[in-house]
Amino acid sequence: MLQEEGARERRKSILLVDDLVTNIKLLARYLQEYKLYFALDGDTALAVAEENQPDMILLDVMMPDIDGYELCRLFKENPRTKKIPVIFVTAKNNQDDEELGLQVGAIDFITKPVNGAILRARIANNLELKEHRDNLAGLLAAKSKELDGTYEQLLHAEKLSSLGKLSSSISHEFASPLFGMEQILTTFHDEEPVADKKHMLAVCIGECQRLRELIRSLHNLGRPTSSHMGPTDLNQIISDVLHLCGKTFEKKNILIEKNLQQIPLVQAIEDQMKQVVFNLIFNACDAMAEGGGRFFIATSVAKEQIVLTVTDNGCGIAPADMQAVFAPFFTTKQQTGGTGLGLSICYGIVTTHKGTIEVRSTPGVGSTFTVRIPALEAK
Numbered sequence: 001m002l003q004e005e006g007a008r009e010r011r012k013s014i015l016l017v018d019d020l021v022t023n024i025k026l027l028a029r030y031l032q033e034y035k036l037y038f039a040l041d042g043d044t045a046l047a048v049a050e051e052n053q054p055d056m057i058l059l060d061v062m063m064p065d066i067d068g069y070e071l072c073r074l075f076k077e078n079p080r081t082k083k084i085p086v087i088f089v090t091a092k093n094n095q096d097d098e099e100l101g102l103q104v105g106a107i108d109f110i111t112k113p114v115n116g117a118i119l120r121a122r123i124a125n126n127l128e129l130k131e132h133r134d135n136l137a138g139l140l141a142a143k144s145k146e147l148d149g150t151y152e153q154l155l156h157a158e159k160l161s162s163l164g165k166l167s168s169s170i171s172h173e174f175a176s177p178l179f180g181m182e183q184i185l186t187t188f189h190d191e192e193p194v195a196d197k198k199h200m201l202a203v204c205i206g207e208c209q210r211l212r213e214l215i216r217s218l219h220n221l222g223r224p225t226s227s228h229m230g231p232t233d234l235n236q237i238i239s240d241v242l243h244l245c246g247k248t249f250e251k252k253n254i255l256i257e258k259n260l261q262q263i264p265l266v267q268a269i270e271d272q273m274k275q276v277v278f279n280l281i282f283n284a285c286d287a288m289a290e291g292g293g294r295f296f297i298a299t300s301v302a303k304e305q306i307v308l309t310v311t312d313n314g315c316g317i318a319p320a321d322m323q324a325v326f327a328p329f330f331t332t333k334q335q336t337g338g339t340g341l342g343l344s345i346c347y348g349i350v351t352t353h354k355g356t357i358e359v360r361s362t363p364g365v366g367s368t369f370t371v372r373i374p375a376l377e378a379k
């Protein structure tokens, strides 16, 4: 039953428009394999075409209320019917009429008396053409959507890469004057006996240190990937990083869970991969409330890629911020001095390693960052 309905649905449909019932009956006899709609006047034809969206319209030229050319024009002006191919079926057979018919948007012209075999062949050809055109239009729409997405990604990558170049020159220019000022302030601080000024100097030195940190991050962002690229064990990197931070997490009551599966090596710059892992787990910890929390770090292989996930049960990311988190300088940690560069650095590193990074998050529940890097070899 269902199959029957499916087959019926796929049957092509044709609207026959003629003021004479006998003509319609004649055409209908030749076109039994199609689902047919009928109209004896222009208004009905327009309404039926709009509502039923037939695959084709066969149109008589001479009708009392409205002639076929005018009706064809109306079909072509109406956004709901303009894509339906129209074929004129008429007793007229001079070239001017044919030309006029094609000008108003018809795709073919069949003269009466109609030869059944020719009528069927022409309809079948034109329906096939329409199907190809519709398929192409669908394909084009899908491709253009795909291209839009790629363009957005390119723009984002371009933005990051120019920021990278800019930031490495900024960091270079800023580093030496800042170092000089910090030295002078430190000397005054150590020598100056007046307590309130000492406090001011301490604040200045603190600010210098904050700037130095910012410059260091900026420098990392723009650092060319010329450092040594080689076979790298991501599991080893994770273990090293966790070993380094273990004590800090313990103090903050943060529980670490891990599931590091046996994975192939990746072709990578080791310290940059370390930086990605650092950034992700520090973000995970930052997202947790004062009382601590839990994060889960895992590696696995899927489709010849190494998959690294870092999941936390922290505050999560507001839907409005999801697009922004990878953008340079986006931070919600103004109070604790976040630079907003961590994730954009991760993004830059991962893309230069021909990988991807994405995030899923539910506010109040937690976030998962997923990094995929091509595996170097199958294990």
Ligand SMILES: Nc1ncnc2c1ncn2[C@@H]1O[C@H](COP(=O)(O)OP(=O)(O)OP(=O)(O)O)[C@@H](O)[C@H]1O
Binding pocket: 279, 283, 284, 285, 286, 287, 312, 314, 315, 316, 317, 325, 326, 330, 331, 332, 333, 337, 338, 339, 340, 341, 342, 343, 344, 367
């Ligand atoms: N695991 C996470 N949970 C919730 N929010 C996150 C998480 N990771 C990142 N974010 C959000 O993305 C923002 C940007 O992160 P990013 O690492 O780029 O900078 P930051 O952490 O704010 O600053 P910095 O890395 O210098 O400490 C964060 O401020 C935070 O709002």
Ligand SMILES: [Mg+2]
Binding pocket: 279, 282, 283, 341, 342, 343
């Ligand atoms: Mg961060």
